[in-house]
Amino acid sequence: MKSILMAGALLAFATATSVHAQAIKLADVAELSGGGATVGTNWKNGIDLAIEEINAKGGVLGRKLEVTHADSQSNPGVARAQVQKALDAEPYVLLGPGYSGSVKVTAPLAAEAGIAQIMGGEAAELTQGGNKFLFRTSFGQQSSMPKVAKYIHDDMKAKSVAVVWVNNDFGRGGRDVIVKELDRLGSKVVADLSTEAGQADFAADVGKIKAANPDAVFVYLNEEESARILKELKRQGVTAPLMGETTLIGQKVIELAGDAANGARGHVGLTTDAPVDLIKAFREKFSKKYNYVPDHNGLKGYLAVYMVKATTEKMGKVDSKAFADTLHGLTIKAADEPGILMDVTFSETGDIDRQSFLVEIVEGKQVVKQVLPKVK
Template sequence: MPRYFAYGSNMLHDQIGARCPSQKFICVAELPGYRLAFTRYSPKRQCGVADIVPAPGESVWGALFEMSMAETKRAEIPNFTGGEAAAITKQGNPYIFRTSFTQDTAMPKVARYIANTLNAKTLALIYVNNDFGKGGREALMKALEPLGVKVVADISTDQNQLDFSAPVLKAKQSNADVVFVYSNEEESARALRELRKQGVAKPIVGETVLTSQKVIELAGDAANGAVAHVGLTTDAPIPAVRAFRERFEREYKFIPDHNGVKGYTSVFILKAAAEKAGKVDPKAIAQALHGLSIKAAQNPGVLMDVSFDANGDLDRESFMTEVRNGKQEVKEILPALGAK
């Protein structure tokens, strides 16, 4: 994920260029007179801290790195995260903003697909036992209950788990109508390979990670047939997204996944918020982001219309995808929850 995320936000001429084999640019986010600077990564701190400072030049070269929520809250600096755990934006931090859906937004969409499109009545859930997995489990359970879908196998797995034979066997023995896999990239790929190995023929569904480019690469043919709701995909039939993917592939010689889009669009969301605030001040930018709606027609770098609520959660169109012949394909475009 870090490679996709960092390359997607590769806008800083000097510092990012020094970390890549050569300096390459997909596009540039500009704010006259300012640059985005950051401290170097520290293995001890496990984070970087960013700030926006005046510069004598005429352009901004934006970069995005992983930051600590507590650290940036203390520094009163906007923090963009690609994390989907529901708890992230429930802590009252006014400086945290998502580049992807919260689980509370995404799970109702995939739950409706399971109940209404697959006509499933029972489900086996394989999830990773960390904050991400537990948050997704809770959101999925909550979304499935009013739809009449019963979870008949609730299977916890460890982060970095290598052997999925036992969890898959439990899911298989439950005879559920659908198997739902919710884990990190490497673990999701291992689960898919084991599901195919044990001959599980039921639909395999997930959310975002399951049909990501990284999982497809790791799982190989075992990924074919997997279905997932995704908030972002470079396979989206949207001209701006396709153009981004083409530029990215041309420069880096590999296909970006949703993490690359997150990194790329974050810089332009920051730019739009600074313009809305009328000044390049971190506190003012954070205030401007709350309740902000950004139209791609006026801000092409965001790729798709996007809006933020008072918690820093975002809303926009999303997609149901399926892996076919080793490629993620969009089955359906789902409207933003707030669309009228």
């Protein structure tokens, strides 16, 4: 009897070890503390939720997924060290970081190791350097700005546009693309205003907008500055319609700007308010597990893991070297892989093409007004 028990225990141990050995290891480096804590925590929770779901259904190609989370402290220097450490453990795929600055300094490390990196950064330049291992989970500026410009020209019918942007990598990147696109479509940029990050007083900038009397104003600032300029636009009675990106119509902006945010419109790549059944279901599952409503970073983390699943199943094997090649040019349909939430196509540069949403703030709430289709 004793020996049977022993043999049983040994067998159980052996099985457990072999399951453990077979698990597919992912490494996540995210902004779990510091200024980007909201971004990183949402991203991490999205990843954990997806892994839990996939493992509950038997994993990927019969193997469970495992992830280790490391904290970049929202600091590019720390992010680099953490990514190096994560790569030393030879993960299948690297997830994160969420901040463009941190992605910029860590992408060369992952590329050198030949490990695919699925990240949350949105700066245009990230995928323009010829990195063959870097993939987005959301739109880069070069994908979103043409959609915004098209909306300003076709739907808002604006012949003249004032462009207000923040003078940093993010703002300048967006400004360059939108000005070019507006020009191409025939909408004239009548005021091109750069502002400083952290700027408190927008009276003069709004004064200039007023003097230019544009048909529409495109605002491309960070959340706090967006709130300040919205208040100032209201204070000075500017009535031209306002258009922006995610940063103009985010929850934080609504909280800070109050009434002044009403009527502002923005293009959003991912939102948990999207009128898409799969996204609604995701939002419900996430809220139930974590007791709060996720922002788009929660979606990004969730999608990153399903990108891993879909790509691996497409290959039919777990091969970290062939992963990036397979994902380039791949179209994943939500009908085949519900976890991907919406049909998506990855370009040769790692950029994505997907439908997106036009959101307007109505009485302090984000309301999805229009679904903008995939470009191709």
